[in-house]
Amino acid sequence: MEATGETATAGEELRAAAAFVAPLQPEAAAAVVVLPERLQRREAERQQGVERQRQKKEAQVVKEEQSEFFVAAFAREREAVEALLAAGPLEEAAARLQGLQKLLTESVRFLAPYEVRQGQEAVARLQGDLAARRQQLQPKKKFAFRALKKEAAPGSEPRPAEPARPAAAAAAAAPAPGRGPAEGEPGGPPLCGFSGAEDEELELGPAELLQRDVVLSELRGCRVQLRGNANTLRVRDCRGCTVLCGPVSTSALVDGCSDCLLVLACQQLRTHRTRDSRFYVQVTSRAVIEDCTKVSFAPYTWSYAGIERDFESSGLDRSRNNWNLVDDFDWLASDKPSPNWSLIPEQERISCWD
Numbered sequence: 001m002e003a004t005g006e007t008a009t010a011g012e013e014l015r016a017a018a019a020f021v022a023p024l025q026p027e028a029a030a031a032v033v034v035l036p037e038r039l040q041r042r043e044a045e046r047q048q049g050v051e052r053q054r055q056k057k058e059a060q061v062v063k064e065e066q067s068e069f070f071v072a073a074f075a076r077e078r079e080a081v082e083a084l085l086a087a088g089p090l091e092e093a094a095a096r097l098q099g100l101q102k103l104l105t106e107s108v109r110f111l112a113p114y115e116v117r118q119g120q121e122a123v124a125r126l127q128g129d130l131a132a133r134r135q136q137l138q139p140k141k142k143f144a145f146r147a148l149k150k151e152a153a154p155g156s157e158p159r160p161a162e163p164a165r166p167a168a169a170a171a172a173a174a175p176a177p178g179r180g181p182a183e184g185e186p187g188g189p190p191l192c193g194f195s196g197a198e199d200e201e202l203e204l205g206p207a208e209l210l211q212r213d214v215v216l217s218e219l220r221g222c223r224v225q226l227r228g229n230a231n232t233l234r235v236r237d238c239r240g241c242t243v244l245c246g247p248v249s250t251s252a253l254v255d256g257c258s259d260c261l262l263v264l265a266c267q268q269l270r271t272h273r274t275r276d277s278r279f280y281v282q283v284t285s286r287a288v289i290e291d292c293t294k295v296s297f298a299p300y301t302w303s304y305a306g307i308e309r310d311f312e313s314s315g316l317d318r319s320r321n322n323w324n325l326v327d328d329f330d331w332l333a334s335d336k337p338s339p340n341w342s343l344i345p346e347q348e349r350i351s352c353w354d
Helices: 002-021 026-032 034-087 090-107 113-136 167-171 307-314
Strands: 192-195 201-204 213-217 223-226 232-236 242-247 251-255 261-266 268-272 275-283 287-290 293-299 326-328 341-343
Touching: 034 090, 034 113, 090 113, 090 268, 113 251, 113 268, 113 287, 232 261, 242 307, 251 261, 261 268, 268 275, 275 287
Parallel strands: 192 213, 201 223, 213 232, 223 242, 232 251, 242 261, 251 268, 261 275, 268 287, 275 293, 287 326, 293 341
Antiparallel strands: none
């Protein structure tokens, strides 16, 4: 009705202008002829506005339909993974969980931020459940009677005590005491990783990392190199550390760290309670930060012998890197960039890590 009214008004103005121009001399008519041109421009602008509104409405409908499809497909796949974790083969559960992560990664462009966050939390919970089930099904040590320790004979020399294990080595078998599990981490000890070390060079290779869940916690001033394809990575409560990590098949979580340099390749990167840290990332979804300040990002540049093979086994798409797309859950203004993160200037980026 509104468009019809405007068209009728424009027609009446044109007729009035024609009636006015007819009795005028040629010079006066030439001066008035600009009036119809102005009306034509106005009509063209109105038509363009109507077309823009139509396209916007159609795009919104498509976006809503895509969101509805994602919610249904995600719920269906999540239930399938939960059923496999409860009774099915874990390898199939791991494959379906990786597909669920891929579905979320490919859908973030049309999902609302709260939908992305809910999906990420669901995937992290399932990853934790998978790690816990794997640990639960590991063969347990057989029980055996042990001979009672005999007291040393009078006058004999006591046996020397066994040397204490280094903190970093012991961390690979047990978590730091007095700490609860990290987000998405099973309640038992981590499958591999380091904890409580200070000013040390720490390293794990492909055989130790292959599709394992890795935890690095409470490290101080350490340089960690993880050459291989891990399943998940958790870095928590670390200070002044450099972490160089090969491709991670699913998610990397950085929590409670400061003054760190982290080089990570993963499907999903989540960073909580972290400050004054730099990230060099290869990430196929959008990175997420929360309760973070002074964190900066650059593209992944680490390389080592065999890294291409590790990327192939991880399933990551090397051609897809959203290193400069970061969602700050503490910054809701859409018209202004978040002050909590930035991009590392190209001239300041590190290219050689040896």
